[in-house]
Amino acid sequence: MEPILEAAVEVHSHLGPDDERTLADDVLDGLTRPLKELPPKHFYDARGSELFDAICELPEYYQTRTERRILETHADAIVARTGAVELVELGSGSATKTRVLLDAMAEAGTLARYVPVDVSATTVHAVAELFADEYAELSVVGLVADFERHLAHLPDPVGPRLVAFLGGTIGNFPPGSRRRFLRSVGKVLGPGGHLLLGTDLVKEPRVIEAAYNDDAGVTAQFNLNVLHVVNRELGADFDVGAFEHVAFFDREREWIEMRLRAREAQHVRVEALDLEVDFAAREEMRTEISAKFTLERLRGDLAAVGMELVELLTDPDELFAVSLARVA
Numbered sequence: 001m002e003p004i005l006e007a008a009v010e011v012h013s014h015l016g017p018d019d020e021r022t023l024a025d026d027v028l029d030g031l032t033r034p035l036k037e038l039p040p041k042h043f044y045d046a047r048g049s050e051l052f053d054a055i056c057e058l059p060e061y062y063q064t065r066t067e068r069r070i071l072e073t074h075a076d077a078i079v080a081r082t083g084a085v086e087l088v089e090l091g092s093g094s095a096t097k098t099r100v101l102l103d104a105m106a107e108a109g110t111l112a113r114y115v116p117v118d119v120s121a122t123t124v125h126a127v128a129e130l131f132a133d134e135y136a137e138l139s140v141v142g143l144v145a146d147f148e149r150h151l152a153h154l155p156d157p158v159g160p161r162l163v164a165f166l167g168g169t170i171g172n173f174p175p176g177s178r179r180r181f182l183r184s185v186g187k188v189l190g191p192g193g194h195l196l197l198g199t200d201l202v203k204e205p206r207v208i209e210a211a212y213n214d215d216a217g218v219t220a221q222f223n224l225n226v227l228h229v230v231n232r233e234l235g236a237d238f239d240v241g242a243f244e245h246v247a248f249f250d251r252e253r254e255w256i257e258m259r260l261r262a263r264e265a266q267h268v269r270v271e272a273l274d275l276e277v278d279f280a281a282r283e284e285m286r287t288e289i290s291a292k293f294t295l296e297r298l299r300g301d302l303a304a305v306g307m308e309l310v311e312l313l314t315d316p317d318e319l320f321a322v323s324l325a326r327v328a
Contacts, residue, residue: 009132011125011142014150022146023233024273030285031270031277038226040172040258040288044120045229049093051222058218060210063168066320067198068097074313075104078162078324081311082194085112085159090147090185091169092116095127099134101164101196106135113139113158117147148181157190166198168320171255171291175301178291183305186327194310195325199293201318205249208292212247212256220245223258223287235271242266246284255291259284298323 023042030037044052056064071078078084084105089098095116105111114135116127121144128142141155147165163185173181185195200208212219223245227238246259262279269276279285298321299309308328314321 008138009128009140009142011121011128011144012153013121013144014153015119015144015146023229027230027234027236027270028273028275031275035286036277036279036283037286038230041119042226042229043222043287045225047228048222048225049120051218051225053094054218055214055222058211058214058216060214062207062211062319063200064097066315067166067168067322068100070313070315070320070322071097071100074322075100076107078196078313079104079108079110081324082162083110083160083192084162084194085110086115086157086161087111087113088115088117088154088161088163088188090117090163090165091167092118092127093123095131097166098127098131098164101162102131102135102138110159111135111138113141115141115143115154117143117145117150117154119144119146151184151188154188157193159192161188161190161193162196163189163193164196166196166322168198168200168290170197171200171293172288173291174289175291179301179304182301182307186305186307189327193326195307197323197325199298199321199323200290201314201321202254202292202294203319205251207319208249208256209247212258212290213245217245219247219258223247223260226287227260230270234273237269237271239266253291254294254297255289257286258288258290259286261285293321303328 124142243260310324
C-alpha cells in the first residue's frame, strides 16, 4: 500500500510479484500458440502512451473526439439520472474526459469522491493530485491496479456509484472474457450504481479501417512499440524494422484486428524466458482486437451478466455510443 499523500488523497497499490510476471507469462503463452499473439495491454509503456495520445488527435481516429462530444452533451443528464456522488474510472490514463463528468457532478452538488484505477503508479498519483487540487472537498482514492483482476479492492461506495469504462476499451476483450469482465463490474456497482460504458459502433468498414491505418503512420508505430517493450523488459532480440503493421476489419466477427507481419523469415530469442521462436516470411502475430457493437450485441452482453441497458447515447452519425447500465 502506498502512503497517503495528503488529507484528501490516498493512493493504494495492489500490484505484486504475480503482476510483475504478467508480461513474461503473456509472451510465453502468446509466442507458443499456433497463431502467435501478444495482448494489447502491453502497448502502454511511456512511449506507447504518448503514441496513443497522438492517435487520439488524428483526423481518422473519430472515437475519442466523438465520445467526448457525447459526454459534453449529456453529462448533466447522466448525473441527474444516476444521482452519482462517486466516480470510479477504470483505466483512467490521463483522465482527459473525466473532467466533463466531475464538472457535472460538482455543478449538481453531488461530487464526493473520485477513484482512478490504472496500472501506472505515476499516472494514478498525477491524476489524483490534479483533481484533488481542482475540486474543493473532493476525496480521491487512487488504485494502482489491474482492473481485470483487482476490482475487489475498490473501496466501499460512499453513495450511488458511477463506474466509467470509456474509450471503447471493452472491445479489446473477446466475447467470453468481455462477459466475465462485465460480470465483475456488476458486482462492485453497489446500491443504485451504474456503469457508464463507451463502445465503438458497427459502421461502414472503410471508416473503421481508416482509424487504424492513419496516413501519418502513428498507429503503425504504436503497434510496433510492443516489440520494443518485449526487447527491453525480457531481453528479446526482435528486429522491429523487420515487421510491418497490419489492421483490417473482420466482417464476420465485426471487429478490427491489428497484427504485426514478418517481412521475411527470422529467428527471435527471448532471453528472460529462454525461448526461441521462428517466424516464417509474412507470418502474422495478432496484437489487438477491437470489437464494434450493435444495440443487440450490447443488450445481449449486459443481459448475459445480469445487467440491463438503461440508456444509449450516441452522436448524430452513430459512430460511437456511451451507454448507461445497471444490475437488473
